[in-house]
Every structure is written in C-alpha cells, then in structure tokens.
Amino acid sequence: MAVYTEVSDDELRGFLTEYDLGAVLSFKGIAEGVENSNYMLQTARGTYILTLYEKRVARGDLPFFLGLMDHLAAGGFPCPTPVHGKDGTVLRELGGRPAAIVTFLSGLWPRRILPVHCKELGAAMAHMHLASASFKLKRENALSHDGWRAIYDGCRGRADTVHAGLEKVIAAELEFLDEHWPEALPTGVIHADLFPDNVFFLNETLSGVIDFYFACNDFYAYELAICLNAWCFEPDGSFNVTKARNMLQAYRGLRPFSAEELEFMPVLARGAALRFLLTRLYDLIHHPEGALVKPKDPLEYLRKLKFHQRVKGPSAYGLR
C-alpha cells in the first residue's frame, strides 16, 4: 500500500492544464504498488492512473519505461498507455517528483491462480516479446546474473540471522550459476516483474499488464523462468506442472522457443529464484524500522530454488 507524495488541489489543477482531459471528477490514492505513489483520476474524458515516481525509480529510466508502454500499446498489447500532454510530452513534474498519466485498465489481479490464468499469461508474454522486438531503446538488467553478487555482498554477513546456513547456500548457488549461466540466448525487452498483482483478468481472460518499472533487455526465456516461480507454485510450496505446461505451451504457440532456450530452463529458473531470494533478503535486512511496507519473505524463494536444484531437465516443467 502506498501513497508517498501528497498532491494538493492547486498542484493537480496546474498539472492538468497541460492535458486535454476535461474536468476532474475524482482523485484518490490507491493502496497498491510499493515503489511509487499512484492515484486514480476520473475526468470528463475517462479514468486514468496518475503516477508520481518515487526515489527507487531512476529518472533517467523513465523515457524507456514510458516509451515501452507507448510502443506496446501501439502494437495492440493491453498495457497502460501514457497520455500525451498538449505539448506532446508524457513525462513532467508534480509535487517535486517526475510524474505521468496513463490510461486505466479494467480487470482484477488473481488472488488465487488457476491453470487458465497461466495459459493466458503465456500467450500475453509471447505477444509482448514479439511487440517489443521493434522497440529501439535499451535498458540493462541490473538485477540479472551480473548484479547478484553485489546484492549478496550487501547482506551476506546477516544472511544466517534470517535462516541458518543461508549464506553458504547462496554462495554455492552463485558459483554454480557463474559456471552454468547461458552466454547467449534470444534476447529482447522483458517485463522482468510479471507477478500476479501486475496482471489483470476479466473473468478468465487477461485484460492488462501493468507496472513496467523493472522492464529491461534480457533473455526472453528468463522472463518465463521468473513466471514459473511466480505463478506455478502452490501456496503449500508444491510445484504445479499443469500450470507450467499451460504457460509454456501457450507461449511457444506464438513464439516458438529454441531447443537451447528449453534446455537452459532449469538453470534460468534457479537464477530467477536466486534473484528474488537475494532482493527480498536485502530488503528484509535493510528494512527501516516502522516502514509502511511489510517486507516479503525471502525463504519462499529459497524453497523454490531448492526445487529447481533437484530438477533433472526441462521435462520437469511439463515440456520436452
């Protein structure tokens, strides 16, 4: 839940003179998202989301994120479309923060994942990867293989206070991944944070994907690996191979992946598990006292990592 920056009436009024959205009908802070301040804005023209970018989002990355949404929306992908001001600009300033207005997407994110959601997600990912192939800007993934050791160094000394033996497990996994991480696989722009709360459904049809603020250039198959972790484990920790098969089959129906991409899936899934284990561990250890946002459990991702460590090959994910 998050509204970090309050917006006064005068500031909002001044800001909206830059747009052609008609009279404001309502303006309410949304208790979702942990990185930025989000407001639901209703005007005579329709419903929008006004986002104020907080410190964790680098200002220099915003043209990439907003340009990507614009590009994907133009390619028919259901994501928020940045609203251009009268001067053509999408990014401006409000309350001392970079700010933008995007269109509002209908739909609810699924609190309980069904196999049909995974199938829809697989197809949407392929659509997104195909549509983003013609996007010209680039953004490195600071949270991919090359960045993990630095995060580890920022929290290794206290890892065992969270879970006995955790430091050693991570060190060994980093070594394994240094040796086995693929050097070259098909690469392009990925969302990189496709968790269920970023994917909306109406009934059981995917209606929208939001929150592109981790998007970057990386292996397409790494996106699939992140989603195997985020969507295909049950709350009790068991891996649901039907959900995985649904997701991967729907994806390759639109964007067939290579034998190599498939072969590397277990390694990519280990890397994706380690990435969220590390960032959650870091956030937990460096969690400020009394902060509004409750840190997520890193050990959920330790259990996922252990599952993939035991996997014999890509058939564990329901494919061959």
Added chain:
Amino acid sequence: MAVYTEVSDDELRGFLTEYDLGAVLSFKGIAEGVENSNYMLQTARGTYILTLYEKRVARGDLPFFLGLMDHLAAGGFPCPTPVHGKDGTVLRELGGRPAAIVTFLSGLWPRRILPVHCKELGAAMAHMHLASASFKLKRENALSHDGWRAIYDGCRGRADTVHAGLEKVIAAELEFLDEHWPEALPTGVIHADLFPDNVFFLNETLSGVIDFYFACNDFYAYELAICLNAWCFEPDGSFNVTKARNMLQAYRGLRPFSAEELEFMPVLARGAALRFLLTRLYDLIHHPEGALVKPKDPLEYLRKLKFHQRVKGPSAYGLR
C-alpha cells in the same frame, strides 16, 4: 492510508452474487480513511465503494450509520447511498468483517480551504440537520462532554511527556466545561467528524459528504463548533473570521439558530477543541509501535483551545 483486510477473488465473487451490480470491471484498495478497509469497485452498473468495517467500528452501530445514509440520500443530501442486496439487506459479511457497498461520489476533498468551501459546508450542514430530523434511530455521542473525563483518565499520567503542563491545562478546561456546558440546546443527528477530507467538491461546489461513522445525536451547534475548528484556522494557527462568518451565515440562512445557540458557541468551540485534543493525545500515547497510521498532532488542538479560551463572545466568529 488503509487496507487492513484483503479480499480474495472467490470471496468477492461470492459476495457480489448477493447484488444486482453486473460484472466486476475493477477492484482496488483505496489509500484513504484510517478506520476501515475501503475498495473502489467498478462494475457494469457503475462505480461503488465497498467497505469492510474494522474493529474500531461497533457492529451494533452499523444499522444506525447505514440507515442514516439511506435516509439522508432519500432527502436529497449528497452522501453515499447504501446499495441494497437482492434480499433487501445492506449489511452483510466479507472476509470475516461486516461489509457494505455504497454508491461512489464524485469530487475531491479540498487540501487548501477557501472561504467559498466554508460557505458551501455551512449550507450542507443545515441541509443535513434538517433532513436527519425525521430519522428515527438514535445513537449517543460517546465522545461528547460526558465522555471526555474517561479519555483524560486514560492518558493524563503521560500528557506532560507530550507537552509540559498539558495535564493541568486539560484538568482546568474539564472543570470549566463541567460548569459551563449547555444543558439543553436544539438536538438531532450530527455527522460529528466533518473534517475537510470527508467533504468533496467539484470546482467550488460541494458534491458530497462521506464517512458517517461518528454520526450521533448531539447539539446541532456542536457540529458547527467542530467545523469552526476543522475549517476556519489557517495552517499558521491564525483564525480566519471570514471563513467562520461564511460558514455560519450560510448555515443560518437555511436553519436559523437561536440566540442561545449563538451565545454558547465559544463554550461549544472549547469543548470541540478539547474533544480532538483528548482523542489525538490518547491515540498518540497508545500508538502501537510500527503501526501503519501516523498519529495526528494533539497540540494543533491545544492551540485552537487557547484561541477559544481568549474569545469574548460569539462576535469573534464573525456573527452577532
């Protein structure tokens, strides 16, 4: 900012089968309100607010609150209207909490109060007092004169840790009010929490009043006294007599108040200031470590109390 109770898809779906609202289009937690969990619900029929009542609201009071909103809305007053289910019921259960759906009101609450807002507010208060006169249910005001000493007893020992000499100031004020509090003034249902964030405007016209969860039977003029404190002081602590005059004149244009009501205004304003000083002091002292809601400053109301202590008569509020 507040969403305390999460609602799953299945729970929401089951809940909505009790209503005729059509398909759900979106469902988002709102970062406003500190007592309850509020969701903005868009369906094929329109936009609604779904509220889950948290512990601070007594279940037994809900028929009064919801009945009052129903009654006021029927009287043309712009407040949320409870949506009746297919069985006629407005109050049911969701996520283990009492829950209700009300209509959504357009408008923004004013972050910067202008004299015109006070004028609109005065007229709306009179409208509300006239419309609620025919409402049959009653609810005692636990936070009026009779209840203040108990709140004081719950925090007096630590009052001076908040502000040197505060315990003595409150004790003396309680004594003064015991002596001077009016015994009988025109009485009826009041909102009792008409702070700016509960009053919406479109342009400069009042479009709605929300959050009736402190409504109760008390002196009508006590409502005016609460609003003198909540609306007519500037951020620098000075009292804006133009705002006060605007509010009181607009009120008495619709519901003329008696010479006695006017005469008691300074005493009522002192009582209203003490009430919020006490509850804010209590909340600050009993604030749980790491709680999501930041406690409000009690000393703001100490300064308001001191202003009214120095007032010579109702002419200080711009009226005679």
